[in-house]
Amino acid sequence: MTDEQGTTGAILVVGGGISGLTAALEAAEVGNDVFLVEKNAYMGGRVSQLNQYFPKLCPPSCGLEINFKRIKDNRRIRTYTMTTVKSVSGGPGNYQVTLETAPRYVNSNCTACGDCAAACPDEIDNEFNFGMNKSKAAYLPHEMAFPRRFVINKAGLSADGAAAVKAACKYDAVDLDMQTETRTIEVASIIYATGWTPYDPTKMDNLKFGQSNAIVTNMMIERMAAPGGPTDGAILRPGDNKEPESFAFVQCAGSRDENHLEYCSYICCMATFKQMTYIRERYPEAKIYVFYIDLRTPGKYEKFREKLMGDANSTFIKGKVADIIVEADGGVTVVAENAVTGDKIHQKVDMAILATGMQPTQAIAPVNGGQEMDSNGFVVSNRATGILSAGCACKAADVVTSNQSATAAALKAIQVTRR
Amino acid sequence: MNVQPDLDFIKYLKGAGGDTLKKCYQCATCSVVCPLSTDDKPFPRKEMIWAQWGLKEKLVADPDVFLCHQCGDCTAYCPRGAKPGDVLGAIRAYSYTHYGWPGGLAKLASSAKGLPMLIALPALVIFVLWVISGGMTIPSPETFSHYGYQQFFGHWDFHWLSKNVFFIDIMMLPAAGLAVFAAYRGVSTMWKAMAANAGMESAFRPSVLQFVKEFLWPSVLEIVQHDRFRECKTNIDRVKGHLPLMLSFMGLFTVTVWSALANDVFGLWIPALHGPMSVWNPIKILANVSAVALIVGVGILWSNRAKAEADAGATGTFYDWFLIWEIMAVGVTGLLAEIARWSGLAAPGYIMYFLHLVSIMMLFLYMPYTKFAHLVYRTFAMAFERYRDSAYGKNPLDQ
Numbered sequence: 145m146t147d148e149q150g151t152t153g154a155i156l157v158v159g160g161g162i163s164g165l166t167a168a169l170e171a172a173e174v175g176n177d178v179f180l181v182e183k184n185a186y187m188g189g190r191v192s193q194l195n196q197y198f199p200k201l202c203p204p205s206c207g208l209e210i211n212f213k214r215i216k217d218n219r220r221i222r223t224y225t226m227t228t229v230k231s232v233s234g235g236p237g238n239y240q241v242t243l244e245t246a247p248r249y250v251n252s253n254c255t256a257c258g259d260c261a262a263a264c265p266d267e268i269d270n271e272f273n274f275g276m277n278k279s280k281a282a283y284l285p286h287e288m289a290f291p292r293r294f295v296i297n298k299a300g301l302s303a304d305g306a307a308a309v310k311a312a313c314k315y316d317a318v319d320l321d322m323q324t325e326t327r328t329i330e331v332a333s334i335i336y337a338t339g340w341t342p343y344d345p346t347k348m349d350n351l352k353f354g355q356s357n358a359i360v361t362n363m364m365i366e367r368m369a370a371p372g373g374p375t376d377g378a379i380l381r382p383g384d385n386k387e388p389e390s391f392a393f394v395q396c397a398g399s400r401d402e403n404h405l406e407y408c409s410y411i412c413c414m415a416t417f418k419q420m421t422y423i424r425e426r427y428p429e430a431k432i433y434v435f436y437i438d439l440r441t442p443g444k445y446e447k448f449r450e451k452l453m454g455d456a457n458s459t460f461i462k463g464k465v466a467d468i469i470v471e472a473d474g475g476v477t478v479v480a481e482n483a484v485t486g487d488k489i490h491q492k493v494d495m496a497i498l499a500t501g502m503q504p505t506q507a508i509a510p511v512n513g514g515q516e517m518d519s520n521g522f523v524v525s526n527r528a529t530g531i532l533s534a535g536c537a538c539k540a541a542d543v544v545t546s547n548q549s550a551t552a553a554a555l556k557a558i559q560v561t562r563r
Numbered sequence: 564m565n566v567q568p569d570l571d572f573i574k575y576l577k578g579a580g581g582d583t584l585k586k587c588y589q590c591a592t593c594s595v596v597c598p599l600s601t602d603d604k605p606f607p608r609k610e611m612i613w614a615q616w617g618l619k620e621k622l623v624a625d626p627d628v629f630l631c632h633q634c635g636d637c638t639a640y641c642p643r644g645a646k647p648g649d650v651l652g653a654i655r656a657y658s659y660t661h662y663g664w665p666g667g668l669a670k671l672a673s674s675a676k677g678l679p680m681l682i683a684l685p686a687l688v689i690f691v692l693w694v695i696s697g698g699m700t701i702p703s704p705e706t707f708s709h710y711g712y713q714q715f716f717g718h719w720d721f722h723w724l725s726k727n728v729f730f731i732d733i734m735m736l737p738a739a740g741l742a743v744f745a746a747y748r749g750v751s752t753m754w755k756a757m758a759a760n761a762g763m764e765s766a767f768r769p770s771v772l773q774f775v776k777e778f779l780w781p782s783v784l785e786i787v788q789h790d791r792f793r794e795c796k797t798n799i800d801r802v803k804g805h806l807p808l809m810l811s812f813m814g815l816f817t818v819t820v821w822s823a824l825a826n827d828v829f830g831l832w833i834p835a836l837h838g839p840m841s842v843w844n845p846i847k848i849l850a851n852v853s854a855v856a857l858i859v860g861v862g863i864l865w866s867n868r869a870k871a872e873a874d875a876g877a878t879g880t881f882y883d884w885f886l887i888w889e890i891m892a893v894g895v896t897g898l899l900a901e902i903a904r905w906s907g908l909a910a911p912g913y914i915m916y917f918l919h920l921v922s923i924m925m926l927f928l929y930m931p932y933t934k935f936a937h938l939v940y941r942t943f944a945m946a947f948e949r950y951r952d953s954a955y956g957k958n959p960l961d962q
Contacts, residue, residue: 350596350640395592401642437590466595466640481591481605488594488602 154558155545156241157548158229158511161189162543163550164337165211166509170554172220176561179329180215180241181227186289187212189339190536191543193272195369195377195422198414198542203371206287207543212290225291230326232513235409236530236560237332241513249296254317256292258283263312268300270374273367276382277374282309282318287372296320309543316531323331333530333557336515336523337550337555340502340536343398343405351498356470357383358493361397361500362415369422379426381495384474388494391423392478394465395436399501402516407520410540413440416499417452424455432458433491434478435465461489502540525553530560568617572657576614580880581653587611587645587682593637597628598794599630606630607647614650623658624756626951629937629944631655634795635875642931649878656882659940662749669745673934675881685924688734691919692716696730707909711839712916725837731920738927745931745941753940756948761878763956773948777953782945787813793823797875801867808860808890814853821846854901858894861887886934892922 153176157168160182168180175201180187181388188208191197197204213381216219230242259548282302283294296309298320310318331542342363345353353359358381360368367373381388393416416434423430433454439460445548453460463480469490470476477492515531516524523533533548534553576584589612594605606627613621622628631651638648656673663669669675673747694697698717706714715732725751769777785791787809792802830836840847865887871877903912950956 396642399651400590401589403640403643437588462589464590464595466592466593479595481594481608483589483608485603487611488600488605490602518950554616 146539150550152176153561154179154329154331155196155554155561156181156229156239156329156334157337157514158186158334158539159505159535160184160188160223160225161337161339161535163207163339163537163546164189164193165208165215166547167337167487167534167554167557168221169218170212170551171215171558172218173214174558176220176558178221179224179243180221181224181229181422183226183228184285185221185226185295186213186285186291188290189223192286192288192367193363193370193394195371195373196418198418199419199544200334201418206253207474208290209288221534223291224261226295227361229511234330237563238545239331239334239514239530240328241331241334242295242326242328244323245327246331247298247324248293249298249318249323250282250294251314251317251319252293254293254313255315257292257314258284258294259312259314260294260309260318262298263308263534264301264305265303265308266305267302268297273374274361274364276364276367281305323448323545327397332410333532333560334515334534335534335550335553335557336513336537337534337553338505338511338537340540341505343409343500343510345397345498345500345504347404347418348398348498351465351468352468352470352476353498355475356468356476357381357499358388358410358470358474358476359468359496361498362412362419363381364498365414365419365480369419379423382475386429386494388472389427389467390477390495391433391495391553392430392465392491392493392496393419393434393436393499394468394478395434395439395494395499396464397498397500399499403408405501405503408440410440412499412501414445414448415541416497417441417445417448419497420455422460430458431493433478433493433497434458434460434462435478436460437462437464451563457516463489465496502536504537506537525556527556527559530557532556566616568636569619570617572619573588573614573617575657576650576653576745579653579656579882580645581614581650582878583646584611584614584650585645585750586643587615587641587647588643590642591641592642595646596636597631598796599791600627606848607651610651610654611645611647612811614654619657619661620756621656621760622914623661623751624760624798626757626944626947628654628658629941630791630948632792632795633798635797635877636795636804636870637853638877639797639875644876646876646878647957652880652883654904656880656934658753659749659932659934659936662752662940664745664748667868669932670927672929675877678881679926681919681929685738685928686921688921689924692730692832692915698726698730701910704907704909707904707912708907711904712912713837713839715913715916722834723831724827725830728830728837733918735924735927742927742930746936749931749936750939750943754943754947755942755953758842761951761956763951767918769950769955778946778949779942781949782942785945786942786946796872798867801864804858804860804863804865804867807856811853811856811860812851815857817851818846818853851901854894854898857890858898861890861894861900865891877928887923889922889929889933889935893919893926896922 154172155176156179172178191204205517227243227245230244232241234240252502261550263281264280264282267278269275269278269283270279272286281297284294345361366449368375373379399409417438461482463483465478465480467479468476475494476496477490478496479490481488504521516526523537532553534550538549594608602607602918629824633648638646660669660673696716697927713727716727720724771826789802789806825836872879896915900919902913
């Protein structure tokens with residue numbers, strides 16, 4: 145693939161979420177070869193886990209689906225799921241990248257008919273739904289998974305299960321002897337679009353996540369509200385399935401905090417307003433309390449904030465929740481000081497939603513890939529080395545901003561290939 | 564609202580360990596995690612914004628500033644590293660200077676720049692008195708083993724009051740008297756400011772007896788039992804140092820009162836009360852146990868503070884360290900002087916005894932202006948808290 149300048153012309157995009165998809169498509173549609181690698185068994189990243197997303201509150205199928213179609217139709221993009229970057233050597237214009245593909249145990253014969261899952265006796269925690277329900281050990285990651293192919297969790301499969309799954313497949317697609325594969329590719333430039341991971345809420349010991357079923361995270365609410373989620377769209381308290389009559393949103397749970405994430409995660413205020421609409425659709429009378437430091441609703445989102453702050457059954461309190469008390473009836477009491485009135489508030493609610501922030505995935509599991517990172521684990525684009533970043537790997541952002549930065553990264557990557 | 568920021572006050576706080584105060588963004592985490600903060604008057608969030616705005620008058624008349632025990636939980640959980648615990652410490656340091664009388668002495672005791680002067684002043688007074696007394700001779704081993712330091716300022720045959728006691732009285736009594744007066748003056752000014760700030764127009768005032776019984780004594784009991792201190796989480800280890808230290812002070816206070824009575828009153832008729840006590844005298848046992856507790860207690864506080872500064876990022880200030888050094892000096896010089904006496908080393912013993920007198924005089928003299936002042940200001944703030952919530956604190960016509 146070497147051109148007359150000695151560069152290979154190909155671009156590696158690491159991460160198949162909304163930013164990675166955009167970067168890959170932009171570069172490929174200009175004529176560059178693109179390798180798109182994704183750690184999960186499916187493309188679409190965090191957006192696919194949302195019930196609705198900004199700016200238009202669309203379901204993720206809208207937006208992702210068209211991108212999947214563009215990828216399928218574009219012969220310049222090669223996609224690798226369950227694949228990670230192991231090492232990077234070489235220099236700008238000529239990087240040798242070793243990729244490692246974990247075994248899926250299902251080959252390309254799979255038609256996603258679902259017979260293996262029906263026959264499989266073994267169940268595992270459903271990671272896509274943050275462990276709120278179980279899936280079979282032979283499973284489709286989620287209902288709109290792309291590529292549409294089953295995955296087998298071999299560690300979760302019993303001997304009987306293995307036999308049953310193998311026997312159930314009419315297409316000889318189950319291959320339990322599949323091995324880890326490594327391959328080396330040559331690329332001119334690398335775009336890290338490795339996205340974000342919800343900040344681990346157990347790290348905030350005063351917020352008691354894990355000590356009560358009434359304490360959930362904002363991403364868990366997205367899954368609950370999603371039609372294909374663990375509760376088929378109902379927002380219920382995990383454990384006792386109670387329909388909550390009162391909710392507390394705990395803003396800045398881990399964000400803007402030197403002890404956790406020192407930056408503003410940008411999306412959590414908007415996510416809370418959005419989730420208030422989910423609650424209102426289901427529980428028109430429920431009480432909602434939002435505890436915040438500042439409400440950050442940039443640009444056009446300000447209108448959305450105004451609308452929701454007009455909700456008669458919602459109360460906004462300027463003061464960060466710094467303690468949550470687990471109550472015997474299954475609810476919790478959140479404690480904050482109202483910084484406007486100077487009173488301490490103990491608000492009993494049926495469900496507390498931690499608006500946890502986004503931590504760059506590179507801060508948790510950094511790739512050994514020559515990327516420059518800032519102190520928070522965000523990847524800094526470097527045009528000289530051609531190692532770039534896009535989306536939430538680069539900064540905390542919403543989908544619109546992520547796509548803008550993905551387009552920018554694609555342009556920089558293309559420039560490296562044409563130097 | 565018309566805010567008149569006192570810029571010099573803000574500057575002072577920044578220099579006195581409150582350099583982080585401008586980082587506060589009013590999230591109020593501190594007021595929730597503070598184990599001492601109450602539901603109707605939470606702190607230290609409001610103190611942080613008052614400090615940022617330079618509202619000095621509000622802060623020096625705010626009981627919550629003194630109710631803070633600097634547990635450090637607020638500082639540990641603060642998302643911005645604004646260290647509310649350190650800022651409140653700086654406000655207290657400021658308040659002691661603010662209420663201190665005479666002002667010059669209070670200001671001298673407020674910064675490291677004054678330290679040479681703070682040591683020189685009592686050292687000079689005692690040295691001059693030592694010269695005047697004519698007792699400046701190192702005694703023979705026999706005299707030393709018999710009289711110890713009882714003839715430090717010499718000896719006369721005046722039957723009623725020994726020369727030594729006379730000289731100690733003429734320097735320590737004025738120093739202690741000044742301290743007591745300055746503390747009284749400061750506390751009563753603070754009380755009036757707090758009452759005015761809380762908008763209290765009391766129709767009735769308690770008698771002195773009622774005041775002591777209903778407000779002061781319960782506060783003292785609470786302090787002795789360390790009830791609030793034990794609520795702390797982050798710096799709970801400080802109780803292990805503060806409790807023995809406080810008990811040792813109570814023990815040494817008892818010993819001092821007894822010695823004063825024995826030497827100045829009973830000694831007038833029973834001369835045998837003059838002279839070193841036997842090691843097995845109950846008073847001497849109390850003195851020695853207290854001395855050890857004092858050194859151990861202040862040693863624990865010393866290491867806790869050093870650790871807090873190294874690990875938790877607490878700010879080291881002259882205000883905090885002066886008291887630790889001073890108490891350590893009192894304990895160590897006292898103990899070394901006693902050991903010298905047992906070992907018959909007269910010359911080093913006399914030097915230690917001199918330093919011991921200097922350090923004790925410093926403790927007395929600077930009590931109302933240094934961190935030691937928390938002894939009175941915090942006690943009265945706790946009494947004020949009770950007073951504010953009592954029937955006296957409310958105008959019955961407003962109810």
